[in-house]
Amino acid sequence: MRPFSHGWISLLIVPLVYAISAGSCHPAPRSDSGRFEDITRRAGLAFVHQFCHNRIANILLSNGAGGAVLDFDNDGFVDIFLVNWGPLAGVTSASDRSERAPDRLYRNRGDGTFEDVTTLAGLEGAGFSSSATAGDFDGDGYEDLFVVTVGRSALYRNRGDGTFEDVTDRSGVGHVGTGIAAAFLDIDRDGFLDLFLANYLTFDPATVSEQNPGAYPGPLAYPGEPNTLYRNRGDGTFADVSEQSGIKRAGHRAMSVTPFDHDWDGDTDIYVSNDDTPNALWFNDGTGHFHDVAVDLGVAFNSIGEAPGSMNASVGDVNGDGLVDLFITRLGYGSLYVQEAKGRFKDRMWASGLGRLTRDFTGWGGSLVDFDNDGDLDLVIANGDVFTRVGSRSLLLANKGDGSFLDASTEGGEFFARKIPGRGSCVLDHDNDGRLDLLVTTLGGPAVLLGNQGATQHWLTLDLVGSRSNRDGFGALVTMRANGREWRAEALCPTGFLIQGDRRLHFGLGPYSRIDSLSVRWPSGRTRVLENVAADRILKVSEPAH
Amino acid sequence: MTRSSLSLAILASLGLSVALLASGGAGVPSHKLTAVSLKKMADCLHAVIAAHHEVYCRSIHKGVPGEQTSATSSVSSPEATNGPTHARVLDLAEQEIQTHGAEFSYALRSAWPIDESHGPQTQVELDGLKRVAAPLAGAWYSEETLGGRGYYTAIYPVIATESSCVECHNHHPRSPRRDYRPKDVMGAIVVRLPLEF
Numbered sequence: 001m002r003p004f005s006h007g008w009i010s011l012l013i014v015p016l017v018y019a020i021s022a023g024s025c026h027p028a029p030r031s032d033s034g035r036f037e038d039i040t041r042r043a044g045l046a047f048v049h050q051f052c053h054n055r056i057a058n059i060l061l062s063n064g065a066g067g068a069v070l071d072f073d074n075d076g077f078v079d080i081f082l083v084n085w086g087p088l089a090g091v092t093s094a095s096d097r098s099e100r101a102p103d104r105l106y107r108n109r110g111d112g113t114f115e116d117v118t119t120l121a122g123l124e125g126a127g128f129s130s131s132a133t134a135g136d137f138d139g140d141g142y143e144d145l146f147v148v149t150v151g152r153s154a155l156y157r158n159r160g161d162g163t164f165e166d167v168t169d170r171s172g173v174g175h176v177g178t179g180i181a182a183a184f185l186d187i188d189r190d191g192f193l194d195l196f197l198a199n200y201l202t203f204d205p206a207t208v209s210e211q212n213p214g215a216y217p218g219p220l221a222y223p224g225e226p227n228t229l230y231r232n233r234g235d236g237t238f239a240d241v242s243e244q245s246g247i248k249r250a251g252h253r254a255m256s257v258t259p260f261d262h263d264w265d266g267d268t269d270i271y272v273s274n275d276d277t278p279n280a281l282w283f284n285d286g287t288g289h290f291h292d293v294a295v296d297l298g299v300a301f302n303s304i305g306e307a308p309g310s311m312n313a314s315v316g317d318v319n320g321d322g323l324v325d326l327f328i329t330r331l332g333y334g335s336l337y338v339q340e341a342k343g344r345f346k347d348r349m350w351a352s353g354l355g356r357l358t359r360d361f362t363g364w365g366g367s368l369v370d371f372d373n374d375g376d377l378d379l380v381i382a383n384g385d386v387f388t389r390v391g392s393r394s395l396l397l398a399n400k401g402d403g404s405f406l407d408a409s410t411e412g413g414e415f416f417a418r419k420i421p422g423r424g425s426c427v428l429d430h431d432n433d434g435r436l437d438l439l440v441t442t443l444g445g446p447a448v449l450l451g452n453q454g455a456t457q458h459w460l461t462l463d464l465v466g467s468r469s470n471r472d473g474f475g476a477l478v479t480m481r482a483n484g485r486e487w488r489a490e491a492l493c494p495t496g497f498l499i500q501g502d503r504r505l506h507f508g509l510g511p512y513s514r515i516d517s518l519s520v521r522w523p524s525g526r527t528r529v530l531e532n533v534a535a536d537r538i539l540k541v542s543e544p545a546h
Numbered sequence: 547m548t549r550s551s552l553s554l555a556i557l558a559s560l561g562l563s564v565a566l567l568a569s570g571g572a573g574v575p576s577h578k579l580t581a582v583s584l585k586k587m588a589d590c591l592h593a594v595i596a597a598h599h600e601v602y603c604r605s606i607h608k609g610v611p612g613e614q615t616s617a618t619s620s621v622s623s624p625e626a627t628n629g630p631t632h633a634r635v636l637d638l639a640e641q642e643i644q645t646h647g648a649e650f651s652y653a654l655r656s657a658w659p660i661d662e663s664h665g666p667q668t669q670v671e672l673d674g675l676k677r678v679a680a681p682l683a684g685a686w687y688s689e690e691t692l693g694g695r696g697y698y699t700a701i702y703p704v705i706a707t708e709s710s711c712v713e714c715h716n717h718h719p720r721s722p723r724r725d726y727r728p729k730d731v732m733g734a735i736v737v738r739l740p741l742e743f
Contacts, residue, residue, distance in 0.1 A: 218742075300641070304671075308693070331694060333695075356669070358693055359691055360691055
């Protein structure tokens with residue numbers, strides 16, 4: 001662990017800090033139908049995932065697709081990008097002659113509605129895409145997109161005029177494989193976002209289930225595919241450093257990647273959720289070299305000693321002790337890895353109540369989210385069957401404040417009683433009202449946007465802008481204090497299962513309308529401290545020049 | 547649950563050690579096994595695990611170990627005068643199996659665990675520990691669903707066969723129970739077979 005001893009501290013509020021939205025600290029509920037309202041249609045989102053088969057005939061058809069939330073036009077409102085499948089030989093039905101439905105980019109008009117700008121943006125895409133990640137890889141102030149595909153993944157550079165250009169070949173990130181997820185992160189703190197591509201398994205349509213003729217084979221029937229790490233050279237091109245960085249390992253089957261600084265030493269570590277193989281926690285030595293510490297730290301297996309199909313890790317401090325914890329969704333027993341003082345984690349799945357609450361559901365997209373702005377992290381889980389397209393209820397689980405949970409699905413509204421083949425889930429604030437909304441993708445069905453109408457307590461959202469550090473501020477560590485209470489959170493590339501959420505850092509503050517102090521430690525080592533900050537707004541916080 | 551795993555589960559619930567008999571042709575049944583029931587498979591796995599456990603306790607680890615809490619410290623800690631405990635070895639071996647991909651798992655459990663992670667982690671484990679605690683109760687078999695995945699779960703009592711077992715647990719600083727006697731049920735080995743994939 002490397003101490004954070006360097007850096008400059010500045011005490012500036014303006015002009016480097018901008019209040020974007022003052023809003024009301026106690027917004028009135030919009031209706032009485034529940035905390036979350038399905039606003040998909042009203043918002044103008046018409047995305048339907050293209051399934052290309054009549055059943056889940058193989059393991060690749062079980063996973064679904066997602067996308068990314070990003071503000072591509074810098075208007076202060078987050079937009080939504082959703083990727084799609086298309087016919088793929090050996091995977092989708094040979095008799096399916098449908099044309100590929102495009103990926104979709106929905107521009108947020110800022111009035112609660114979205115417009116489809118896919119064609120104008122040039123983001124129709126191609127192939128059998130799984131997910132996307134957004135980040136400003138070239139530091140020009142505009143969010144770019146990397147689309148992960150079973151086949152050849154693609155990098156789209158945002159030109160800043162509402163259009164994107166495919167720079168995959170030029171940048172050198174056109175990996176061909178079974179891509180499933182990706183994340184932007186700065187592995188060496190040089191100010192340029194690097195790219196981690198999580199690869200699943202090498203699919204062979206001729207493989208059959210030995211034990212269970214007629215059923216599709218599980219992940220262990222296929223060889224795992226090593227992940228890929230690209231280092232950003234800073235000139236618009238990337239170098240494949242998978243081997244030299246230490247992350248290349250055979251035999252794993254990644255489902256998602258979650259960059260986060262597990263020990264708050266200032267550099268970004270990487271958690272990889274794997275299917276039927278132990279999860280990995282790649283510890284960054286500070287120079288972009290990694291070794292796996294998952295077994296030693298207690299985050300490789302679940303509490304019954306298994307390495308079942310892990311879908312995703314969601315990061316946050318669930319018990320308010322200032323240490324970052326992980327929640328893992330799985331086919332099988334999930335995990336709530338709660339970090340203890342020495343950096344090791346204890347799986348509190350049973351003790352937290354989550355073991356009972358999630359017992360009957362296969363969890364895919366799990367997101368820690370303070371949905372009621374009471375200051376602790378709750379959970380939303382998109383569930384779905386692995387073997388059939390029969391729907392499952394999603395779960396809304398409220399944190400009691402100590403890292404234990406109770407079922408709040410009933411108060412969540414009609415959506416949480418609906419059975420859907422849920423897959424990806426992510427958190428966003430689409431209308432900048434400080435109440436966190438949800439976006440859920442489904443297998444072969446519509447994406448669902450859920451507007452939060454219930455949070456009435458105080459909040460603060462930080463929109464970080466790096467200068468010497470990467471422009472997204474990924475890896476910045478934030479400590480906030482109000483009335484004796486402390487919150488700690490990292491600005492990270494907010495990857496969920498298949499879908500990336502709103503990158504802005506949100507804090508529910510409960511009764512506190514003012515922050516006593518707010519400290520941002522940037523990946524560059526620079527630090528900014530703000531004092532006496534009013535709540536209930538979105539603050540744009542820029543990295544100090546020194 | 548898929549159809550064939552369901553049939554295996556039904557056979558297991560009936561306690562059949564032979565699941566399916568292949569036809570030898572012309573209506574003559576063959577006596578060759580073509581499948582193994584879940585109960586049989588769990589019992590076989592347990593036999594191997596328990597044998598290693600027993601031999602380790604009897605032949606290698608007779609003394610009272612030092613306190614060990616992690617994979618790294620268990621091997622190298624100067625406190626570990628007799629090497630890692632049998633519980634630690636069981637954990638490490640299980641993790642090694644999982645690393646290579648496994649369609650079963652096992653764990654050591656106790657109602658009075660020295661290491662908190664060996665406490666019950668599911669309702670079936672909680673129930674099973676009570677069931678196997680009774681003298682001569684033997685193994686207990688059940689099914690459970692965890693995270694949407696069905697499991698055949700077999701729970702086998704761990705009995706204090708060596709005086710060193712009792713000595714260690716009665717004197718360990720973190721032991722929540724200190725009145726064990728030889729032949730007491732100290733906990734259980736839980737073997738799980740997933741019913742999907």
